[in-house]
Amino acid sequence: MSEIIFIENLSYTYPDGTEALREVSLAVAEGERIGLVGPNGAGKSTLLLHLNGLLQGEGRIEVCGISVTDGRLDEVRLKVGLVFQDPDDQLFMPTVFDDVAFGPLNMDLARPEVERRVEQALSEVDMLYAVERCSHHLSFGERKRVCVATVLSMSPQVLALDEPTTNLDPRHRRQIIELLRQFELTTLVASHDLDAVLDLCDRVVLLDAGEVVADGPADGILTDRALLEAHSLELPLSRQS
Amino acid sequence: MHLPEIDKYAHLDSPLHRWDGRVKVACIAALLLAVVLAPTYPLALAGLALAVAMVALSRIPATFIFLHVRWVLLFCLFLLVVLPLTGGGELLWRLGPAGVSRAGLSKAGLISLRALAAVLLIFPMMGTARFHVTLKALRRLRVPSVVVQILAFSYRYIFVLFDELHRMLSAARARGHGRARRLRMFRNVGSMLGMLLVRSLNRTTRVYQAMLSRGFRGEMKTLDDFHLRPTDLVKGVLVAGAAVLLFTAGALA
Ligand SMILES: Nc1ncnc2c1ncn2[C@@H]1O[C@H](COP(=O)(O)OP(=O)(O)O)[C@@H](O)[C@H]1O
Ligand SMILES: [Mg+2]
Numbered sequence: 001m002s003e004i005i006f007i008e009n010l011s012y013t014y015p016d017g018t019e020a021l022r023e024v025s026l027a028v029a030e031g032e033r034i035g036l037v038g039p040n041g042a043g044k045s046t047l048l049l050h051l052n053g054l055l056q057g058e059g060r061i062e063v064c065g066i067s068v069t070d071g072r073l074d075e076v077r078l079k080v081g082l083v084f085q086d087p088d089d090q091l092f093m094p095t096v097f098d099d100v101a102f103g104p105l106n107m108d109l110a111r112p113e114v115e116r117r118v119e120q121a122l123s124e125v126d127m128l129y130a131v132e133r134c135s136h137h138l139s140f141g142e143r144k145r146v147c148v149a150t151v152l153s154m155s156p157q158v159l160a161l162d163e164p165t166t167n168l169d170p171r172h173r174r175q176i177i178e179l180l181r182q183f184e185l186t187t188l189v190a191s192h193d194l195d196a197v198l199d200l201c202d203r204v205v206l207l208d209a210g211e212v213v214a215d216g217p218a219d220g221i222l223t224d225r226a227l228l229e230a231h232s233l234e235l236p237l238s239r240q241s
Numbered sequence: 242m243h244l245p246e247i248d249k250y251a252h253l254d255s256p257l258h259r260w261d262g263r264v265k266v267a268c269i270a271a272l273l274l275a276v277v278l279a280p281t282y283p284l285a286l287a288g289l290a291l292a293v294a295m296v297a298l299s300r301i302p303a304t305f306i307f308l309h310v311r312w313v314l315l316f317c318l319f320l321l322v323v324l325p326l327t328g329g330g331e332l333l334w335r336l337g338p339a340g341v342s343r344a345g346l347s348k349a350g351l352i353s354l355r356a357l358a359a360v361l362l363i364f365p366m367m368g369t370a371r372f373h374v375t376l377k378a379l380r381r382l383r384v385p386s387v388v389v390q391i392l393a394f395s396y397r398y399i400f401v402l403f404d405e406l407h408r409m410l411s412a413a414r415a416r417g418h419g420r421a422r423r424l425r426m427f428r429n430v431g432s433m434l435g436m437l438l439v440r441s442l443n444r445t446t447r448v449y450q451a452m453l454s455r456g457f458r459g460e461m462k463t464l465d466d467f468h469l470r471p472t473d474l475v476k477g478v479l480v481a482g483a484a485v486l487l488f489t490a491g492a493l494a
Contacts, residue, residue: 049450052453054450054453054454077453077454078456080454081454084450084451088398088401088444089444092398092448092451093373093393093397093463094371094372094376094393094396094397098373098463101463101464102452102455102457102462103456105462105464106455106457106458107456135397136397136400
């Protein structure tokens with residue numbers, strides 16, 4: 001089975017009664033880059049939080065053949081690199097080095113290996129120059145890139161990013177898109193930046209009100225004006241004529 | 242927004258900057274304790290002299306020190322006014338209905354000297370290395386992990402919190418102007434504080450999720466670079482010796 005993520009009939013209701021996911025099913029093949037799109041509140045972030053068991057709903061979910069349930073969360077969390085939307089959530093350590101080393105240290109790797117991984121992850125996102133800096137002294141765009149490095153250093157099988165381009169100026173937005181394009185990892189991008197998704201992803205899953213309403217090739221779904229407008233989205237700028 | 246950054250001058254070079262963090266923090270903390278306990282004027286003055294010498298040695302600019310010490314000076318001034326007036330006992334001068342008590346004045350002076358010396362010692366102790374290095378030193382000195390983590394997270398998130406507060410204030414300011422604005426703002430302070438609290442709680446949830454995502458299992462692991470050299474020990478013996486001397490002299494006095 002070449003499916004790296006397998007989700008079947010996943011439903012999740014927040015403690016306050018909000019039904020955030022309803023019967024979501026999704027299979028992702030290794031190496032695929034998938035855009036998870038949908039209006040605000042569609043359930044994109046909630047779905048990402050299920051990938052490594054931070055939230056556990058009803059239904060079946062497997063990553064790399066490992067069922068995401070209580071007994072095996074430690075394993076799953078090594079496979080899925082989850083990058084949160086707000087860099088101030090992702091970067092909680094005093095320095096960039098400590099943040100990027102956090103994952104590898106939890107993997108109980110030896111010091112030289114930790115250092116090697118930190119250096120490599122930071123050079124992949126072009127942030128090696130900031131290794132000794134404090135994250136609160138970095139610009140927003142720099143912090144976003146360090147966020148990606150904090151999971152790259154764990155060598156995950158799946159990269160899951162929540163709104164990677166939100167709040168970035170055009171130049172930094174471009175930078176992060178180019179960066180993500182280089183990776184050959186299986187990638188899930190939750191975003192309502194449809195232009196970025198179109199640039200990055202081959203396949204798009206459209207969520208609305210917790211349900212999958214469309215799943216198919218990116219240039220099919222993202223050019224379907226009627227479909228997008230029915231779900232409070234607009235055609236990507238590059239497809240508006 | 243200006244925020245107090247104790248480690249602003251951590252990049253300088255001085256004997257204190259070069260000193261191993263573990264020995265430095267432990268020895269200066271001992272000295273600080275001895276200074277706070279100094280029972281007589283000569284000992285408190287000696288403590289202050291040591292503190293001033295170490296600050297000078299650290300090369301941290303005097304303006305920076307003053308910026309942070311002025312609040313302590315204000316506190317000392319307050320003591321110097323209040324204690325003599327309420328001290329009782331033998332009076333030095335009479336000022337109408339009140340009098341200046343000798344015991345009160347002497348006590349206020351002693352407390353002021355100790356407070357000033359103690360606060361000055363914070364700078365060579367905490368201001369001569371990056372804060373996260375100092376935290377690692379604390380951890381190595383067996384300060385409980387919970388305490389060190391609380392310090393680390395506070396230091397990391399105080400900046401975020403201030404940013405959020407700043408944004409909320411600007412938003413409130415943008416919604417109106419003049420007197421009416423100020424009134425409304427005060428009325429809104431309660432709700433803003435509430436909002437800040439809710440945001441902080443949400444943030445802690447998300448930060449914890451981010452930690453779990455990266456394999457956190459309850460134990461904070463970090464790397465550090467402490468290497469003990471002979472000079473570290475020499476400095477340690479000097480400062481710890483001063484502390485012991487002060488302390489013994491105080492106990493005998
Ligand atoms: N912690 C929470 N508690 C209660 N409801 C939540 C929480 N987080 C999100 N929700 C709700 O769940 C739904 C899906 O949210 P989310 O997954 O964040 O959407 P998206 O990321 O697509 O914008 C929304 O209706 C949202 O209000
Ligand atoms: Mg979201």
